[in-house]
Amino acid sequence: MLTLEEIFPPFALRIACGPVVLSVLRDDDLPELVELVRSGIQVPDLPMPFLRDWHEEPFAPGSPDGFPTTSLGWWWTQRATFAPDEWRLALVVRRDDVLVGMQDMHAKDFPQTRHVMTGSWLGRAHHGQGTGTLMRQMAVGFAFDELGADRCESGYIVGNHASAAVSRKVGYVDNGRRRIVQHTRQSKVGTDEQRVVVTSTSYVRPGDEVTVDGADGVRRFLGLEGGRRDA
Template sequence: MLTLEEIFPPFALRIACGPVELRVLRDDDLPELVELVHGGIEDPGLPMPFLRDWHAEPFALGAPAGFPTTSLAWWWTQRATFAPHEWRLALAVRRDGVLVGMQDLHARDFAHTGVVATGSWLGRAHHGSGTGTLMRQMAVGLAFDELGASRCESGYIVGNHASAAVSRKVGYTDNGRHRIVQHTQQGTVGVDEQRVVVTPATFVRPGDDVVVEGADGLRRFLGIEQRREGL
């Protein structure tokens, strides 16, 4: 019988370093993920980190609106729209087997641009453990070493010193500021976003070895074998 990994190769991806493991989000992860979000993401006193405060929606388990229904639709949509011209890897982050956060990689027309965007978050109880830095290093290493990316881009709301510190530790450098719009429960607001970029030359790798499984199948699925072979 065929396996899910054969049908959808991203499910075979596994990235491990020390106590941290990254795998593409599966439906079996969702109950634990919903509980993690419900337990809180934001640090008090820091800017809201997302374009939309999806994590602050009213908790309405089993209802047609609110959290987690709207978030489930977003996570499932990423899988349903996965294609070589635009893809998003939603990676569930586990530390010592416990789900602690999410690490995303997103690319559009990657075969032509070589650019990957990264985004991440951790449950509030897991902030300050070094996991945020390590999971970002693992994701950026995947983009450079296995997918042949030329640079990874990200951003954080000005004033979010925790996110800024993680970016510096991974080797991101400033790449300009711009004004963006956030959608909150209180209304729409304008905030400044600091853009950052990391290249293979500035990338700071983790101290421990990184193990990657399933990258061959992922490359075939994305149609990017030639890009990596041409490096």
């Protein structure tokens, strides 16, 4: 009988550095992830970091509305629509075997663009330990070294100094601002987003060794044989 990893190769991906491990979100992770969201994400006195305030929806387990059902639909959709032309990797972040956050990677027409979008968040209780910087370094390094990306792009709401600091530490540089709309339960709100970009020349690697398992299967699944680059 085939294993789940043979059926869907991204499930075999594991990126590790020191106490931090990134792996593709599985259904078994969901109860722990839901509890992490409930314990709080947004840092007081900082701008709302998401396009939609999904993390503040009413907690309604077993209901078709509210959290976690609406978020489950999004996480499952990423897996269901995973394809070479457009893919999203929802990576759970564990530190010392405890789920502490999520690191997302998204690409469209990657073989032609060699461009990856990154986004991430940590549970509020897990800030201040260097995890946010390290998980982003690990994801960017995977994109460059294992997939052959030319650049990774991200963004943060202007005024979110914590996200700005992480971006600088990883080697991102400013790449223009744009006006975006955030959706809250009260209304739609216009705000400014700072775009940032990192290339292989500006990228700052982690101080400790990074190990990657399962990258070959991901490359085959995406039609990227030969895409790996020596670090």
